[in-house]
Amino acid sequence: MAGKIAILGATGPEGSGLAGRWARAGLQVVIGSRDARRAQEAAAQLGARVGAKLEGADNLTAVAEADIVVLTVPFPEVPSLLHQLRSAWKPGQIVIDTTVPLAATVGGGATRVLGVWQGSAAEQTRELLPKEVQLAAALQNLGAELLAGDQPVDCDVLVSGDDEQAKQTAMELVEKIPGARALNGGKLENARIVESLTALLIGLNIRYKVHSAGIRFTGLPKTK
Amino acid sequence: MAGKIAILGATGPEGSGLAGRWARAGLQVVIGSRDARRAQEAAAQLGARVGAKLEGADNLTAVAEADIVVLTVPFPEVPSLLHQLRSAWKPGQIVIDTTVPLAATVGGGATRVLGVWQGSAAEQTRELLPKEVQLAAALQNLGAELLAGDQPVDCDVLVSGDDEQAKQTAMELVEKIPGARALNGGKLENARIVESLTALLIGLNIRYKVHSAGIRFTGLPKTK
Numbered sequence: 001m002a003g004k005i006a007i008l009g010a011t012g013p014e015g016s017g018l019a020g021r022w023a024r025a026g027l028q029v030v031i032g033s034r035d036a037r038r039a040q041e042a043a044a045q046l047g048a049r050v051g052a053k054l055e056g057a058d059n060l061t062a063v064a065e066a067d068i069v070v071l072t073v074p075f076p077e078v079p080s081l082l083h084q085l086r087s088a089w090k091p092g093q094i095v096i097d098t099t100v101p102l103a104a105t106v107g108g109g110a111t112r113v114l115g116v117w118q119g120s121a122a123e124q125t126r127e128l129l130p131k132e133v134q135l136a137a138a139l140q141n142l143g144a145e146l147l148a149g150d151q152p153v154d155c156d157v158l159v160s161g162d163d164e165q166a167k168q169t170a171m172e173l174v175e176k177i178p179g180a181r182a183l184n185g186g187k188l189e190n191a192r193i194v195e196s197l198t199a200l201l202i203g204l205n206i207r208y209k210v211h212s213a214g215i216r217f218t219g220l221p222k223t224k
Numbered sequence: 225m226a227g228k229i230a231i232l233g234a235t236g237p238e239g240s241g242l243a244g245r246w247a248r249a250g251l252q253v254v255i256g257s258r259d260a261r262r263a264q265e266a267a268a269q270l271g272a273r274v275g276a277k278l279e280g281a282d283n284l285t286a287v288a289e290a291d292i293v294v295l296t297v298p299f300p301e302v303p304s305l306l307h308q309l310r311s312a313w314k315p316g317q318i319v320i321d322t323t324v325p326l327a328a329t330v331g332g333g334a335t336r337v338l339g340v341w342q343g344s345a346a347e348q349t350r351e352l353l354p355k356e357v358q359l360a361a362a363l364q365n366l367g368a369e370l371l372a373g374d375q376p377v378d379c380d381v382l383v384s385g386d387d388e389q390a391k392q393t394a395m396e397l398v399e400k401i402p403g404a405r406a407l408n409g410g411k412l413e414n415a416r417i418v419e420s421l422t423a424l425l426i427g428l429n430i431r432y433k434v435h436s437a438g439i440r441f442t443g444l445p446k447t448k
Binding site: 111112146154155158183184185186189190192193194196197199200201203204207208209210211212213214215216217218219220221 | 335336370378379382407408409410413414416417418420421423424425427428431432433434435436437438439440441442443444445
């Protein structure tokens with residue numbers, strides 16, 4: 001797997017965690033943000049912490065340069081971001097949607113998800129992207145606290161999508177995170193279930209007073 | 225934990241699996257069915273297989289005798305069953321709802337769930353039960369194939385509900401199944417997420433050509 005990965009929203013904790021993990025794994029990472037200066041500062045700080053070089057750019061520039069674009073902005077910001085990016089996409093680019101329609105993103109409870117007309121955040125993203133861009137939904141269940149350090153995670157990552165190449169790429173990216181196992185999550189519509197799992201994990205974190213509840217699936221073959 | 229457990233629908237594979245596990249653990253189990261004769265035959269067969277004595281009765285009789293009632297009938301049969309049972313309940317009885325509104329139960333896809341007006345099968349059940357009866361939702365993610373044998377399962381079981389005593393009882397019953405760890409799944413509304421997980425597990429079974437995908441949560445404290 002080659003190419004440049006733009007992580008939009010990587011000035012936030014989730015995107016920053018992914019950026020750090022992938023930069024440490026030797027991948028080319030660009031941090032995207034509304035503000036180029038802020039993105040560059042975040043890239044420099046994160047690069048110093050993980051011992052790797054990252055770039056920073058405004059979202060449009062980041063997307064224009066990238067082969068893979070990862071969405072880590074809060075759910076309510078996705079439609080306007082994708083509207084702003086609508087002329088920036090190039091055929092063959094791959095988008096990985098990690099967003100979750102948590103009710104907390106609009107002031108609701110941390111353990112609930114919003115109803116999304118299309119069925120899930122990922123299906124909404126699919127509707128807002130041009131057809132020439134491939135989409136996979138992944139990484140919704142890996143919390144920022146798990147990604148922050150350099151410890152291996154103890155988690156499976158379901159990758160859902162209707163575009164095989166995007167799924168394959170997302171699964172390869174997932175397995176660059178130590179400890180993470182990528183699983184074929186089936187069609188994009190399954191993101192409905194995977195996204196809601198994040199709310200369940202937040203509830204477990206609250207009830208069990210931890211910060212890093214994760215998920216593993218049992219009974220699967222050893223080889224994928 | 226004491227008392228008699230009536231499992232309604234235990235002539236089917238899921239209920240039969242639970243009946244076998246709990247009878248083997250020394251609990252008093254009554255298999256409930258529409259037809260008393262069929263329930264008695266199933267109880268005798270299962271008893272011979274697991275080396276324990278089980279009873280069989282029609283649903284009304286089973287509920288009248290039970291301290292704990294476990295629903296394992298297919299989702300579309302729940303409303304009429306609860307309607308039929310409406311005069312049979314006694315205050316203090318505990319109901320454990322294991323049902324999942326799989327689309328397959330009405331001829332749809334195996335990897336999808338139906339929309340339920342109340343939010344979940346369990347919340348619908350709550351609406352159809354008298355207030356004096358306590359409810360917990362649990363065991364939706366333990367497949368019949370996993371329950372069929374006597375091997376330990378490698379699965380966590382989320383127990384959701386708004387009635388503390390029912391949750392506690394359900395958690396104790398879960399831990400009578402070797403290998404199963406009961407987890408506090410929070411409020412009854414979380415059954416929405418837990419039920420949909422069953423559809424996800426069925427999808428993993430299909431994609432990975434296995435029959436016993438299960439779920440474990442990581443990052444939780446060792447003691448509950």
